[in-house]
Amino acid sequence: MEHAQEALFRPVRAGNAFEETVERLMQSIRLGVVAPGERLPSERELATRLGVSRVTVREAIRSLQENNYVESRRGRYGGTFVNAEIPKPAPGKEFGDIHDALTLRKVLETGAAETAAGRSLGPSERRGLRAHLEEASTASLAEYRRKDSRLHLAIAEATGSASLTAAVAESRMRANELLDSIPLLEPNLVHSNAQHERIITSILDGDPASARQAMAEHLDGTASLLRGFLV
Amino acid sequence: MEHAQEALFRPVRAGNAFEETVERLMQSIRLGVVAPGERLPSERELATRLGVSRVTVREAIRSLQENNYVESRRGRYGGTFVNAEIPKPAPGKEFGDIHDALTLRKVLETGAAETAAGRSLGPSERRGLRAHLEEASTASLAEYRRKDSRLHLAIAEATGSASLTAAVAESRMRANELLDSIPLLEPNLVHSNAQHERIITSILDGDPASARQAMAEHLDGTASLLRGFLV
DNA sequence: CTCCAAAGGTATGTCAGCGAGCCATTGGCC
DNA sequence: GGCCAATGGCTCGCTGACATACCTTTGGAG
Incomplete structure (x- = not known):
């Protein structure tokens, strides 16, 4: 019993499903896996691949929209597109x-x-x-x-x-x-x-x-x- | 848009809270962080550190009990103890x-x-x-x-x-x-x-x-x- | 021009997991 | 001998997340 426990007994989940989904989508955008102007996979596909419900995916996308990361368009050949200009996150680390x-x-x-x-x-x-x-x-x-x-x-x-x-x-x-x-x-x-x-x-x-x-x-x-x- | 996505659009959660908690406790035991005969942290403490409810911790511990990994004793100076003999998991990998x-x-x-x-x-x-x-x-x-x-x-x-x-x-x-x-x-x-x-x-x-x-x-x-x- | 496939938008019932509280048991301390 | 602190055991109501189903919009194919 010592402090290797700190690594093993850390929290099992980094955040709730919504937060982790936002995090992932942000990563895809910030790391340039989906470039500005490109389309994210459809909500249904994201839900399947990320292993969360479509409701959660939509909430995450909504959050990205409100922060001007993406825009969504309806209809066939619609989808959710990465904006040309994406905002910088607030810094501040320990x-x-x-x-x-x-x-x-x-x-x-x-x-x-x-x-x-x-x-x-x-x-x-x-x-x-x-x-x-x-x-x-x-x-x-x-x-x-x-x-x-x-x-x-x-x-x-x-x-x-x-x-x-x-x-x-x-x-x-x-x-x-x-x-x-x-x-x-x-x-x-x-x-x-x-x-x-x-x-x-x-x-x-x-x-x-x-x-x-x-x-x-x-x-x-x-x-x-x-x-x-x-x- | 290519296959870096496979890494980024993997499932956000490895399993439900119960499964991940079992996994962690198993890790602590199998990696020898808590040796046979030793006591795990109390349920309340585990709940806090793992970031799950005590109910979930207890379900996980119950599962370990049923698989003969640990035994629990009540009362002060009681707790959940790692068994001397722990079973081997079923193998089988790709x-x-x-x-x-x-x-x-x-x-x-x-x-x-x-x-x-x-x-x-x-x-x-x-x-x-x-x-x-x-x-x-x-x-x-x-x-x-x-x-x-x-x-x-x-x-x-x-x-x-x-x-x-x-x-x-x-x-x-x-x-x-x-x-x-x-x-x-x-x-x-x-x-x-x-x-x-x-x-x-x-x-x-x-x-x-x-x-x-x-x-x-x-x-x-x-x-x-x-x-x-x-x- | 019409149809319809594929995308986003919405609503609803269910359930896992949580928080909080209380109970039961045990063994050292006074 | 009695107390009580700390443990595991239990219950109940609440909420986040899910599965599912359906609606609306759009633009290319036939």
Whole structure:
């Protein structure tokens, strides 16, 4: 009986079904899985996939509408569409959370890069990674965070592990909440793109050690930026 | 719109409150956080910490009683106690799950070992790690899986990241379900203890690269054992 | 032009899970 | 010997979430 219990006896549910559904939809939008102008899956489909009732999905979507994240249109070929401009969430985190979030992120993402580099990737996966790299490198400041996240998620997907991808998505969401509270500058972006290039090249070349190394440096960059701004 | 959605649009809840509560309590027992003969926290305390009602906690405990995991005694100094002999769960997994579970486990645990080695640990943490190592090395075949898990959890705790610890616990649970379906032999155990020794030594010496390396070898051992038995 | 498939919008009855309170049992403390 | 604190055991009313069914809107296909 000691403090490993703190991890195991934590609350079984992060929130109620409504809150968790909002959270997921927000993630899809903020991480750029559904881009501005694109349509979310239909309410019925979301209800099935998220494992909640359609009523709950609709309440969640309503909440996103009220916060100007999405708009819904009726009729065939209607649906719920992501707005071009999405609002920024209110920041404000505790310090302990920062260490926790950054530690988990580093473990997951360096591991994902290494694992992806160690697999033999198919042509479509290789093409996908290159495409996401290109997308991120040509992104404007406004789009950057979203396309950056899409790239990192693509790397996680390339591991072939669904639960690792899910873990990266969640960890990234937490990290982005922190990153949103500091400015994103042109030089950071150039530097970041160069690092992305190294990471993806290492993965495509099948060099796990170098992929891990490159990802570690990439993450350490934003991590120290964050600690500098927030401490 | 592509298949990163599979990770983000997965079900929001793993099961109902009852099922998730049973799962957590089972984890505490199987991972050895509460050892045979020891007492679980009181129902009221569990209800608070797990964030569910006491009714739900009691239903979960009832379920564990019916499956001979625990026994409850009334009165002051009573409580719910873990039985000396706990039953094995029914095995039976899909192959895709194995790759998924082992990939996540390797990423999390090698990352945890590396991170723990990179921190400056306090005296009590160092003592704790040594104690868990000793426990595992002197464990009988029957106790081994439990004490092994406790050691690995202690390593995760040594990272100072609660969410990393929680992730390791969950991942380990999944891996153990698989491992329970293959025999545990004396030679494996000796080999495993030697590897534990290397891992802990590297962590206490503050050598991250070597800690990662040792953990990777340790995990690869059981991973290939598993693939051999189940494929 | 009409039809109808597919999308969002609405209403209703049911039930799991919750909160809160009380009861029953036990064993150490005074 | 009696008290009482802390445990598990039990009940009841309330509410969030669910399943299901139906309505309304829309735009392409025939």
